[in-house]
Amino acid sequence: MKKVIGVLLISLLSACASQTPQPSADVEDRSRGVAPQTMEGARDMEASPTLNPLTDPNNILSRRSVYFDFDSYVVKDEYRSLVVAHGQYLRDNSSARALVQGNTDERGSREYNLALGQRRADAVKYVMTLSGAKESQVESVSLGEEKPRATGHDEASWAENRRADIRYQGE
Amino acid sequence: MLPMQIRLRRFYGFAVVLLLWLASVPLHAALNIEIFGGGATQIPIAIVPFAAEERLTQSLTPVVSADLQRSGLFRLVDPAGLRPHEPIEVVYPDWINRGAGALVIGSTTALPGGQVAVRVRLLDVAKQAELAVYTETVPAEQLRAAAHRIADLVYEKLTGDRGVFSTRIAYVVKQGKKYSLQVADADGFNAQPVIEYTEPIISPTWSPDGKQLAYVSFENKKPVVYVQTLATRARKAVANFRGSNSAPAWSPDGKKLAVVLSLMGGSQIFLINADGSGLQRLSKSSGIDTEPSFSPDGQSIIFTSDRGGSPQIYRMPTTARASGTAERLTFEGSYNVSPDYSSDGRSFIFIHRNGDRFNVAIQNLATRQVQLLTDSQFDESPSFAPNGKIILYATEVRGRGILSAVSSDGKTRQQLSTQAGDVREPAWGPLPRQ
Numbered sequence: 001m002k003k004v005i006g007v008l009l010i011s012l013l014s015a016c017a018s019q020t021p022q023p024s025a026d027v028e029d030r031s032r033g034v035a036p037q038t039m040e041g042a043r044d045m046e047a048s049p050t051l052n053p054l055t056d057p058n059n060i061l062s063r064r065s066v067y068f069d070f071d072s073y074v075v076k077d078e079y080r081s082l083v084v085a086h087g088q089y090l091r092d093n094s095s096a097r098a099l100v101q102g103n104t105d106e107r108g109s110r111e112y113n114l115a116l117g118q119r120r121a122d123a124v125k126y127v128m129t130l131s132g133a134k135e136s137q138v139e140s141v142s143l144g145e146e147k148p149r150a151t152g153h154d155e156a157s158w159a160e161n162r163r164a165d166i167r168y169q170g171e
Numbered sequence: 172m173l174p175m176q177i178r179l180r181r182f183y184g185f186a187v188v189l190l191l192w193l194a195s196v197p198l199h200a201a202l203n204i205e206i207f208g209g210g211a212t213q214i215p216i217a218i219v220p221f222a223a224e225e226r227l228t229q230s231l232t233p234v235v236s237a238d239l240q241r242s243g244l245f246r247l248v249d250p251a252g253l254r255p256h257e258p259i260e261v262v263y264p265d266w267i268n269r270g271a272g273a274l275v276i277g278s279t280t281a282l283p284g285g286q287v288a289v290r291v292r293l294l295d296v297a298k299q300a301e302l303a304v305y306t307e308t309v310p311a312e313q314l315r316a317a318a319h320r321i322a323d324l325v326y327e328k329l330t331g332d333r334g335v336f337s338t339r340i341a342y343v344v345k346q347g348k349k350y351s352l353q354v355a356d357a358d359g360f361n362a363q364p365v366i367e368y369t370e371p372i373i374s375p376t377w378s379p380d381g382k383q384l385a386y387v388s389f390e391n392k393k394p395v396v397y398v399q400t401l402a403t404r405a406r407k408a409v410a411n412f413r414g415s416n417s418a419p420a421w422s423p424d425g426k427k428l429a430v431v432l433s434l435m436g437g438s439q440i441f442l443i444n445a446d447g448s449g450l451q452r453l454s455k456s457s458g459i460d461t462e463p464s465f466s467p468d469g470q471s472i473i474f475t476s477d478r479g480g481s482p483q484i485y486r487m488p489t490t491a492r493a494s495g496t497a498e499r500l501t502f503e504g505s506y507n508v509s510p511d512y513s514s515d516g517r518s519f520i521f522i523h524r525n526g527d528r529f530n531v532a533i534q535n536l537a538t539r540q541v542q543l544l545t546d547s548q549f550d551e552s553p554s555f556a557p558n559g560k561i562i563l564y565a566t567e568v569r570g571r572g573i574l575s576a577v578s579s580d581g582k583t584r585q586q587l588s589t590q591a592g593d594v595r596e597p598a599w600g601p602l603p604r605q
Contacts (some may be wrong), residue, residue, distance in 0.1 A: 115438035141393035
């Protein structure tokens with residue numbers, strides 16, 4: 001596994017315009033050895049020949065977005081079964097890796113919003129681990145207000161952007 | 172409370188900049204400037220076109236004039252008809268009659284090999300005395316830089332503060348789906364892209380020596396902190412830990428960065444060496460701690476935290492390893508974020524939510540007095556000029572992101588905008604090393 005990650009890292013690094021050496025490998029290792037960039041590199045992997053439960057529109061696992069109230073990072077009841085299903089999928093597929101990306105609306109400080117988005121991603125990750133996913137299988141990160149799905153400047157757009165998305169390695 | 176002065180639009184500086192911009196190649200040089208308002212006690216100054224400067228590839232006096240006028244501290248007196256270039260040619264009563272308090276004269280001489288000899292004098296009209304002489308021989312392609320140094324000299328002699336006309340600024344331009352981190356002269360000229368991506372770039376910040384930028388890029392589906400050397404373009408991910416990595420701030424000695432990581436849960440402030448080694452946790456709270464800014468002596472940082480229930484500005488020693496030592500600094504309102512320490516350590520600027528507006532405010536650390544400096548709708552990311560006299564920030568005009576600058580007394584404003592796209596995330600660079 002380590003070798004695979006190494007190869008992926010190298011291909012990623014060479015894909016970048018210039019050098020991006022991995023900092024402080026000791027700290028990385030302490031966080032259970034899942035390199036942050038592996039999501040990217042796995043794109044080249046072959047797709048499963050059978051119907052993929054993660055993309056089957058009839059499967060709850062195809063639903064990936066969790067919405068939040070204003071200034072809140074509580075996973076609402078209506079999204080709990082969705083998040084639990086993803087946690088159980090990770091429990092049952094120990095090689096699967098997920099990335100949870102938290103988002104916020106555009107109002108306020110970009111860096112503070114980044115931290116708020118992190119809280120939303122952490123909350124989703126927490127429910128996934130309670131449902132059986134291993135801590136090392138889920139990385140929670142934040143996109144803050146930087147990657148809005150809705151680009152309007154109204155309450156409907158803001159609500160759409162108060163969201164966390166679950167992505168799997170290779171997506 | 173709001174120092175809203177007369178909103179005098181001054182087209183002179185804008186026209187000069189626009190003309191120079193039209194004359195300049197390449198088209199990157201694209202930050203236009205408009206000036207609003209002006210201090211009550213402006214110094215009347217006449218700047219006489221220098222001898223033979225019209226034959227150069229770049230005239231000096233329009234740049235000097237635009238610099239001084241942009242500061243809001245000077246009023247340009249028209250030298251129409253009078254063309255002294257040497258002190259002996261100056262008839263002081265003529266300038267007293269025109270109301271000029273100071274006079275700038277000079278000459279330029281084109282030398283073989285593309286060099287230009289520049290000699291400039293700053294004269295006190297009332298005292299009929301020479302205040303400063305500037306002589307320099309520069310390559311023709313560095314005439315703008317020479318003009319900025321002349322403006323710095325005039326500014327410093329007449330105001331007592333260091334000029335910031337030779338500094339540079341960094342900012343992010345978003346155009347369509349493209350993000351470009353750019354560096355430009357403080358007057359918006361010579362804009363150069365540092366890096367361009369189809370993913371967001373935020374939080375650029377200058378190393379104290381002005382040679383590197385730290386910034387946050389989302390090119391790997393999550394925020395990662397990079398340090399890039401401007402001269403070589405070499406870049407390195409200095410904080411690329413599991414989770415999110417953001418909000419870089421340089422220590423004043425340039426050896427360390429404060430960064431915000433979610434590595435150990437939440438969003439907490441860590442110190443890391445500028446090469447990415449030696450990670451140390453600095454803040455330890457159950458809330459969000461972010462947006463660190465070092466005090467000029469490096470002994471403390473101010474930062475945004477919601478440990479008290481709403482985001483407020485706190486200060487803690489950089490030697491601290493526990494949250495108990497953090498001191499809350501802001502108490503007015505429920506949203507105070509994005510602090511930046513002044514270079515003299517006496518005050519800090521931040522964004523204060525004022526009803527449904529987000530405005531730039533300044534707080535004196537000794538008296539705790541807060542002054543709102545702007546009254547626009549969505550101000551973000553305030554950044555002090557290295558002399559503490561001007562604050563560059565991002566704002567919105569008719570739905571478009573632009574940069575704006577306000578004097579630290581709130582009396583003068585400028586707007587810097589590009590032809591297209593949103594400009595945001597400004598960071599004012601350090602004074603050039605002397």
